[in-house]
Amino acid sequence: MILIDPPAWPAWDRVWSHLVSDESYEELHAFAKAAGIPARGFDRDHYDVPSDQYDSLIAAGATPVSSRELVHRLTKAGLRHRKGT
Template sequence: MILIDPPAWPAWDRVWSHLVSDESYDELHAFAKSAGIPSRGFDRDHYDVPSDKYDDLVKAGAVPVSSRELVLRLTAAGLRHRKRQRPPTG
């Protein structure tokens, strides 16, 4: 299932949502491609999508969930890919 959280993440003078799959990256990439989301929007385990695309993505089949629910479902599916922690310097 394709999931999307509410636009709440400010960056580059816009507000962004996260688009994920709780089934597979193949499902996520196929949905993103069919919705016209550029591949450069993919970041480790999700696509960053601007708020002006939110309604269109929901109409295309993305299921709105809270950010917390999105992370829980992504983690439960084994698809969560966290940023690597940098070793302390000094």
């Protein structure tokens, strides 16, 4: 399942969400490609997406969850990669 957390991460004069899959990186990359998200947005285990794409990604099938739930599901799936690992 593709998950997205609320835009809450400020950087580069924007606010960002995280887009992940709790199934596989293949699912995540395929969804991102279909949604027009550039590969450069991928960071270890998620895509960083700006707040102006949040609603369209939900309309495309991403499930909104809290940031805490997103990390929990990513970790439970064995797909969480922290910095330095």
